Amino acid sequence: MRPEHWLFTIPLRLRSLFRRAQADQELDDELRDHLKQATEQYVAKGMAPGEAQRRARLDLGGIEQTKEQCRDTRRVNRIQDLMQDLHFGLRLLRKNPGFTSIAVLTLALAIGANTAIFSAVYAVLIKPLPFKNADRLVFILKKTPPRGWSRNPISPAEILGWRNQTEAFEDFAAYTESSCVLTGAGEAEEDPCETITSNLFPLLGVAPYRGRSFTSEEDKAWAPRAVILSYGLWQRRFGGDENVIGRSITLNGVSHTVVGVMPASRIGERPVSRVNLVDSLTDPSSLSSP
Amino acid sequence: MSKPSDLVQGTLDMLLLKILALEPMNGFAVSQRLKQVSGDVLQVSDGSLYPALHKLEQEGWITAEWKTSEYGRRAKYYSLTRLGRRQLEKEADNWGRLSSAISRVIKIKEA
Numbered sequence: 001m002r003p004e005h006w007l008f009t010i011p012l013r014l015r016s017l018f019r020r021a022q023a024d025q026e027l028d029d030e031l032r033d034h035l036k037q038a039t040e041q042y043v044a045k046g047m048a049p050g051e052a053q054r055r056a057r058l059d060l061g062g063i064e065q066t067k068e069q070c071r072d073t074r075r076v077n078r079i080q081d082l083m084q085d086l087h088f089g090l091r092l093l094r095k096n097p098g099f100t101s102i103a104v105l106t107l108a109l110a111i112g113a114n115t116a117i118f119s120a121v122y123a124v125l126i127k128p129l130p131f132k133n134a135d136r137l138v139f140i141l142k143k144t145p146p147r148g149w150s151r152n153p154i155s156p157a158e159i160l161g162w163r164n165q166t167e168a169f170e171d172f173a174a175y176t177e178s179s180c181v182l183t184g185a186g187e188a189e190e191d192p193c194e195t196i197t198s199n200l201f202p203l204l205g206v207a208p209y210r211g212r213s214f215t216s217e218e219d220k221a222w223a224p225r226a227v228i229l230s231y232g233l234w235q236r237r238f239g240g241d242e243n244v245i246g247r248s249i250t251l252n253g254v255s256h257t258v259v260g261v262m263p264a265s266r267i268g269e270r271p272v273s274r275v276n277l278v279d280s281l282t283d284p285s286s287l288s289s290p
Numbered sequence: 291m292s293k294p295s296d297l298v299q300g301t302l303d304m305l306l307l308k309i310l311a312l313e314p315m316n317g318f319a320v321s322q323r324l325k326q327v328s329g330d331v332l333q334v335s336d337g338s339l340y341p342a343l344h345k346l347e348q349e350g351w352i353t354a355e356w357k358t359s360e361y362g363r364r365a366k367y368y369s370l371t372r373l374g375r376r377q378l379e380k381e382a383d384n385w386g387r388l389s390s391a392i393s394r395v396i397k398i399k400e401a
Contacts, residue, residue: 012350
């Protein structure tokens, strides 16, 4: 409808809704005024006052019915009825505290359980991975179902073969989990660590918090070893020192140059607890060279 | 007594708009004026007059105001809005077309 129309009707509807008592009082006054005038008119025509009043009432039809019809035109009756039903419902609930508490408890448990299940399902199944083009990422593993092996080791040569000979994927990146022993500059400690190919972070769209990611040169076996620290390790062992980049640390007895630090959220926001140190993977092509 | 359903549907609205177009007045005066000008032919019961007035008010075609009448009594006075004037023109137009069409049909001479 036209805006001009709303200009008139919206205030009226709001008034009927929130100032119902006043609107009803006015309706009452209006009809009473009418009765008075009609009675006076009948009296003026020579009717007895009692009879005149009766006739005036008769003309108006049932006063309550007329009022109800007038209220109907306000078109907020449905809302008012709903409010009345709600009030009635609440009163009944208060009258039966036993029933009420059981019903509320049942609802609370059901809603809680549903929320919990949904949260789990959402986190596991629905929530997208916090990576670039998450819908196009696939996770490849090797299985031997007859023997019940669900994760066979994959050799660097296989990864290289897949990368070079498969058209279905834009890129392959690989990682493996292991543990590293960090020595020098304080007590020796063993940390979970990941060994990755240099293209993993660009493929996932993940950038280090400080420093840089690995270069493809660093994939090569003869390249100087490089490492990216986890944020936690950086804070704990190096006190968040900005100058740690470029320093040399000893992992498994081999000297590595620190080239970067991962963000606090590790990889994106997914808590991958095992990423503590990130080591560069040996390029499989180097395996063939002596 | 004739009920509004005996009136051609929708004509009560038009009649009320027309009466209020003349001057603002209260419900009782509208009822009197209706009887007076229609020569008692159109007998709208007071019981259906008020719902009709309230409906017109809710449509935004008429607006109501509480005023003190000449006898010192507070009364609700209705008057036409701009929207109501437009609505009246529209309905009067329709009515003119409808009634002239009907009278043309009625006046066809039998062969």
